[in-house]
Amino acid sequence: MSESVPDGRRARRAERSTARPKPRVSVVGVLGELLLTAGVLILLFLGWQLWWNDAIMAGQQSQAASELSDQWAEQDRAARGDTPPPAPEDVGEPVVDTTGYANAEPFAVMYVPRFDSEGTHDSARNIAEGYGLDVLNSFDLGVGHYPGTQMPGEVGNFAIAAHRSAYGGGMHEIEQLQLGDAIYIQTKDGWYTYRFRDFEYVTPATSGVLSPVPHHPELQPTDRIITLTSCNPLYSTDERIIAYGVLESWQPGAANPPAEIASVVAEWGD
Amino acid sequence: MYGALWRILPGPVWIRIILLLVLVAAAVFALFTWVFPWVDAQLNPINVTVEE
Numbered sequence: 001m002s003e004s005v006p007d008g009r010r011a012r013r014a015e016r017s018t019a020r021p022k023p024r025v026s027v028v029g030v031l032g033e034l035l036l037t038a039g040v041l042i043l044l045f046l047g048w049q050l051w052w053n054d055a056i057m058a059g060q061q062s063q064a065a066s067e068l069s070d071q072w073a074e075q076d077r078a079a080r081g082d083t084p085p086p087a088p089e090d091v092g093e094p095v096v097d098t099t100g101y102a103n104a105e106p107f108a109v110m111y112v113p114r115f116d117s118e119g120t121h122d123s124a125r126n127i128a129e130g131y132g133l134d135v136l137n138s139f140d141l142g143v144g145h146y147p148g149t150q151m152p153g154e155v156g157n158f159a160i161a162a163h164r165s166a167y168g169g170g171m172h173e174i175e176q177l178q179l180g181d182a183i184y185i186q187t188k189d190g191w192y193t194y195r196f197r198d199f200e201y202v203t204p205a206t207s208g209v210l211s212p213v214p215h216h217p218e219l220q221p222t223d224r225i226i227t228l229t230s231c232n233p234l235y236s237t238d239e240r241i242i243a244y245g246v247l248e249s250w251q252p253g254a255a256n257p258p259a260e261i262a263s264v265v266a267e268w269g270d
Numbered sequence: 271m272y273g274a275l276w277r278i279l280p281g282p283v284w285i286r287i288i289l290l291l292v293l294v295a296a297a298v299f300a301l302f303t304w305v306f307p308w309v310d311a312q313l314n315p316i317n318v319t320v321e322e
Contacts, residue, residue: 025274033271044298048306131319133311146319161319166310207320229320240320 049166057139057168058122064140065124066268069109072188072254073265085256094153094224094250095189101129108152110143110160111184113261115173121264125170127185131161142170149210149227152185152192153250156212159227164234164241171230174243175199183226183245184261190252194226194245201232202240209242223247 101107106126115123128135131144143162150156162170183194202209209229212221224247232241251258257265279286 025271030271041301044301045306045309048302049310052302053306053310137307137311144319202320204320209320242320 053166054169054172057142058170058172060139061126061142061168061170062122062124065109065111065126065142068106068126069111069124069186069254069265070268072109072186074255075188076254076256080253080255085251085253088249088251091250091252094192094247095252096154097151097187097189103130103132103147104128104134104138104141106141107145107187109186110170111186111261111264112177112181113184113264114176114178114181115171121267123170123173124268125162125168127160136161136163137167142168146210150212150224152187152226153224153247155224156221157210157214157225157227158185159210159229161229164230164232171228171243174228174230174241175232175234177243182258182260183228184258185226186254186257188254190250190254191257192250193248193258195248196243196245198244200242200244202242204237204240206240209240214244 097107099107106128108127109124110127111124113121113123117123125142126140127143127145128138128141129145130147135141135144143160145151146159146161149159152158164171164174177196177199179196179198181196183196185192185194200209200214208215208217209227211217213219213223214225214227226245226247228243228245230241231237232239249258276286276290279289281289
């Protein structure tokens with residue numbers, strides 16, 4: 001094939017290759033390239049952590065949550081048939097799921113409209129048992145339930161944790177919560193509506209926030225509360241931000257979301 | 271280091287550029303998928319929970 005190269009071109013090529021000085025590998029040169037590489041890697045890591053790992057994973061986690069939500073709704077519709085859901089005054093005590101879930105097994109979906117990005121409804125997250133990295137850093141989970149704390153709707157404290165930033169940031173906008181904001185929890189049994197009450201800022205060692213009555217392990221609980229925990233301040237891990245909410249109401253039937261979010265939930269099915 | 275890589279790559283300049291881009295994409299994919307999650311777990315162990 002090289003025969004087809006015209007003589008003139010071959011000659012020029014040969015000239016060029018001899019004219020170019022043989023490159024010397026110097027210690028300083030390699031060191032410089034290594035340092036440049038390190039700089040690029042660090043910038044890439046930041047890009048990964050703050051953009052890819054946050055925005056992309058948030059999309060995947062909310063997609064997974066809306067799929068699970070829709071799956072429960074389908075099952076509920078199939079089981080209920082033509083029977084309409086009971087009227088709000090006839091629902092009785094909230095059903096409490098007493099199944100012992102395995103670690104990293106999703107059993108609920110959290111949806112907080114205040115956490116939605118502007119113009120979207122992308123803040124739904126699966127809640128799975130346990131708070132290891134296999135739950136919090138997962139592509140399809142993101143929110144972990146503290147084992148040993150109560151379940152949705154149960155008297156006591158339903159305590160969950162999620163990232164504030166990176167890994168989908170399931171509680172990125174936690175500090176934006178305002179008094180009375182809804183925190184919707186869906187399970188296979190129905191929808192639990194909690195209302196945000198107040199914040200607390202604590203050290204990472206303050207496990208008292210997980211007690212059935214926060215900070216009072218000796219007391220018998222009478223309220224059904226939810227506790228959200230995440231890191232604080234944003235991009236730091238020095239403190240924990242705690243958001244407390246109280247159960248307002250519950251509706252049986254996974255296909256029977258509260259009226260305020262019925263249209264949003266209907267979109268998830270598509 | 272990178273000069274040697276450039277010389278090892280075969281073909282004319284445009285093929286070398288394409289090969290380089292493929293190599294960079296593969297490196298970024300490996301970093302994003304395996305290396306960075308691992309590094310992050312070493313740097314920031316679970317940091318959103320409260321514990322005793």
